[in-house]
Amino acid sequence: MGKDAVFTLKLDAGLREDFLAEAQAADRPASQIVRDLMRDYVRRQRDARAHEAFIRAKVEAGRRDRDTGMASSYDEVEAEFSARRLALEGKADGART
Numbered sequence: 001m002g003k004d005a006v007f008t009l010k011l012d013a014g015l016r017e018d019f020l021a022e023a024q025a026a027d028r029p030a031s032q033i034v035r036d037l038m039r040d041y042v043r044r045q046r047d048a049r050a051h052e053a054f055i056r057a058k059v060e061a062g063r064r065d066r067d068t069g070m071a072s073s074y075d076e077v078e079a080e081f082s083a084r085r086l087a088l089e090g091k092a093d094g095a096r097t
Contacts, residue, residue, distance in 0.1 A: 007034075 023030040065071045072080075 023033050
């Protein structure tokens with residue numbers, strides 16, 4: 001990818017000096033580190049937006065299910081899985097004897 005844009009920013013002189021010293025200690029160009037930081041920031045922001053969209057879609061699907069009567073109450077789910085647990089325990093007890 002070509003480098004054809006310049007990004008200028010103001011920052012504290014102490015932070016600049018500390019950053020340049022750490023970049024030199026890591027034997028990496030400061031500009032490369034800044035590009036890496038920017039890429040990471042962009043990736044994290046995009047991932048966060050994608051996750052938020054995923055969650056919103058799941059919530060909307062749940063609301064649609066609830067509104068159309070396709071959802072089950074907590075008590076209904078608990079009763080169903082309680083029956084399943086009892087059936088599995090019965091199978092396990094039968095296998096032991």
